[in-house]
Amino acid sequence: xxxxxxxxxxxxxxxxxxxxxxxxxxxxxxxxxxxxxxxxxxxxxxxxxxxxxxxxxxxxxxxxxxxxxxxxxxxxxxxxxxxxxxxxxxxxxxxxxxxxxxxxxxxxxxxxxxxxxxxxxxx
Amino acid sequence: xxxxxxxxxxxxxxxxxxxxxxxxxxxxxxxxxxxxxxxxxxxxxxxxxxxxxxxxxxxxxxxxxxxxxxxxxxxxxxxxxxxxxxxxxxxxxxxxxxxxxxxxxxxxxxxxxxxxxxxxxxxxxxxxxxxxxxxxxxxxxxxxxxxxxxxxxxxxxxxxxxxxxxxxxxxxxxxxxxxxxxxxxxxxxxxxxxxxxxxxxxxxxxxxxxxxxxxxxxxxxxxxxxxxxxxxxxxxxxxxxxxxxxxxxxxxxxxxxxxxxxxxxxxxxxxxxxxxxxxxxxxxxxxxxxxxxxxxxxxxxxxxxxxxxxxxxxxxxxxxxxxxxxxxxxxxxxxxxxxxxxxxxxxxxxxxxxxxxxxxxxxxxxxxxxxxxxxxxxxxxxxxxxxxxxxxxxxxxxxxxxxxxxxxxxxxxxxxxxxx
Ligand SMILES: Cc1cc2nc3c(=O)[nH]c(=O)nc-3n(C[C@H](O)[C@H](O)[C@H](O)COP(=O)(O)OP(=O)(O)OC[C@H]3O[C@@H](n4cnc5c(N)ncnc54)[C@H](O)[C@@H]3O)c2cc1C
Numbered sequence: 142x143x144x145x146x147x148x149x150x151x152x153x154x155x156x157x158x159x160x161x162x163x164x165x166x167x168x169x170x171x172x173x174x175x176x177x178x179x180x181x182x183x184x185x186x187x188x189x190x191x192x193x194x195x196x197x198x199x200x201x202x203x204x205x206x207x208x209x210x211x212x213x214x215x216x217x218x219x220x221x222x223x224x225x226x227x228x229x230x231x232x233x234x235x236x237x238x239x240x241x242x243x244x245x246x247x248x249x250x251x252x253x254x255x256x257x258x259x260x261x262x263x264x
Numbered sequence: 265x266x267x268x269x270x271x272x273x274x275x276x277x278x279x280x281x282x283x284x285x286x287x288x289x290x291x292x293x294x295x296x297x298x299x300x301x302x303x304x305x306x307x308x309x310x311x312x313x314x315x316x317x318x319x320x321x322x323x324x325x326x327x328x329x330x331x332x333x334x335x336x337x338x339x340x341x342x343x344x345x346x347x348x349x350x351x352x353x354x355x356x357x358x359x360x361x362x363x364x365x366x367x368x369x370x371x372x373x374x375x376x377x378x379x380x381x382x383x384x385x386x387x388x389x390x391x392x393x394x395x396x397x398x399x400x401x402x403x404x405x406x407x408x409x410x411x412x413x414x415x416x417x418x419x420x421x422x423x424x425x426x427x428x429x430x431x432x433x434x435x436x437x438x439x440x441x442x443x444x445x446x447x448x449x450x451x452x453x454x455x456x457x458x459x460x461x462x463x464x465x466x467x468x469x470x471x472x473x474x475x476x477x478x479x480x481x482x483x484x485x486x487x488x489x490x491x492x493x494x495x496x497x498x499x500x501x502x503x504x505x506x507x508x509x510x511x512x513x514x515x516x517x518x519x520x521x522x523x524x525x526x527x528x529x530x531x532x533x534x535x536x537x538x539x540x541x542x543x544x545x546x547x548x549x550x551x552x553x554x555x556x557x558x559x560x561x562x563x564x565x566x567x568x569x570x571x572x573x574x575x576x577x578x579x580x581x582x583x584x585x586x587x588x589x590x591x592x593x594x595x596x597x598x599x600x601x602x603x604x605x606x607x608x609x610x611x612x613x614x615x616x617x618x619x620x621x622x623x624x625x626x627x628x629x630x631x632x633x634x635x636x637x638x639x640x641x642x643x644x645x646x647x648x649x650x651x652x653x654x655x656x657x658x659x660x661x662x663x664x665x666x667x668x669x670x671x672x673x674x675x676x677x678x679x680x681x682x683x684x
Pocket of ligand 1: 382415416417418419423424425426428456457458459460505510660661663664665666667668669670
């Protein structure tokens with residue numbers, strides 16, 4: 142699988158949801174994330190405490206329109222969310238305070254993703 | 265002869281006074297959040313009771329006098345930490361809250377609004393970066409008893425609009441340089457017209473990393489203004505906006521640690537466009553406030569002043585002027601509210617909305633202030649009249665945070681889906 146493969150993200154996020162603490166956090170905060178991968182496939186999926194769903198089945202707390210390469214780096218902790226926003230590889234649509242809350246949600250997603258992500262090539 | 269009766273028509277809520285609409289059970293597409301309404305009440309009271317009585321004195325004072333007492337009163341209200349999140353001790357407001365607050369202050373004094381607005385803008389990079397180390401070093405001073413100001417230093421002698429149009433980065437000349445020296449950068453250059461530059465504790469300074477052509481290496485540095493090599497120069501003797509001090513800041517071999525960089529080396533342009541798109545809704549609100557302040561004076565005068573046996577507003581030409589002024593204020597306000605709402609719900613904020621709001625509101629402020637002065641007549645042309653000051657102030661916002669020409673490039677670029 143390559144970084145460009147959306148399934149890598151959905152598999153990782155499903156794995157993250159097996160961590161009960163993470164699922165509870167999403168539920169308690171009533172937080173759902175709509176991902177739209179830009180710059181190619183346009184794949185969309187929604188993450189909430191119940192699972193990862195294809196497409197855009199319902200409105201989410203935050204919609205993240207993000208380049209797959211940027212999402213890859215964000216999840217691995219190599220690119221900050223605000224830096225990605227400033228360089229426009231990520232557009233976050235939804236209340237700004239929700240964007241700040243990503244700081245609590247990304248680490249569990251990142252840990253799950255790191256298990257599946259392809260090893261960095263060189264750099 | 266046709267018999268006529270005069271019936272009193274109750275004051276209808278305006279189109280954009282969202283609370284009045286709500287109270288009158290009039291339909292409205294949107295409402296302000298309760299915390300923003302609350303803030304508006306507090307700031308309106310501050311503007312009317314603290315700012316308004318001092319506004320003419322501050323306007324007529326020598327260019328370099330600064331009313332710290334007034335700023336302190338605003339600080340007690342939390343105006344200098346308006347956008348800091350509540351968990352950091354701030355008031356947790358977004359762009360909408362700031363814009364609504366700025367309209368209130370600008371309706372009596374745009375330059376006072378800009379004192380607070382420019383300081384908030386200076387803080388934006390540190391806040392937005394999420395860099396906890398920078399936040400811990402540069403934000404706590406805004407939480408103390410004493411008012412502390414920040415500023416934002418972009419404009420230079422040779423580079424004005426060139427530093428607001430990313431596509432012109434390569435063309436900018438003689439831009440302030442930042443030369444690496446170990447784990448520090450050495451800043452050299454001169455910034456012009458920096459609001460709060462005379463009185464601020466620190467500045468967000470935009471400088472070009474040495475070796476990059478023009479301003480292509482634009483980078484944001486947080487620089488304490490008591491650093492060795494910083495000189496605060498003369499205050500510009502401006503036509504308006506006199507309560508806020510626009511100053512030349514000279515940087516000679518100023519050493520800044522690399523950890524004071526926000527958004528990384530070369531991150532200045534990307535950040536600047538994000539910042540401008542947020543700030544433009546707020547400046548549109550300032551222009552709306554100027555228009556509203558001038559309109560309120562004209563409306564009152566046109567109701568009292570009798571010529572040819574009836575109040576001015578009953579004369580058809582004046583009635584038309586008042587109606588057009590009112591329409592322009594409604595449109596300006598609806599535009600800035602929509603643009604600010606977008607900025608609070610989209611990161612980065614879109615280019616189009618804030619630019620349209622600012623372009624329209626800046627022009628409307630000039631037109632409304634000019635008509636207001638004409639309605640007031642000779643009295644309004646005199647120094648001690650509030651409308652005279654609003655006329656002078658109405659021209660200011662057309663210059664900072666994007667002239668109409670800069671905004672036109674942003675708007676038309678957005679229409680064609682590219683950067684001009
Ligand atoms: C009240 C006030 C407060 C300010 N506060 C600050 C502050 O806090 N920090 C700060 O950094 N600066 C501040 N400024 C400065 C302000 O941002 C600049 O004045 C502004 O960017 C314009 O630059 P300039 O004056 O050098 O004009 P120039 O860039 O020389 O422009 C002159 C004219 O040419 C037009 N023009 C320029 N380039 C183009 C183009 N490419 N296409 C078409 N027309 C063009 C402009 O629209 C303008 O009409 C302030 C200014 C004022 C009036």
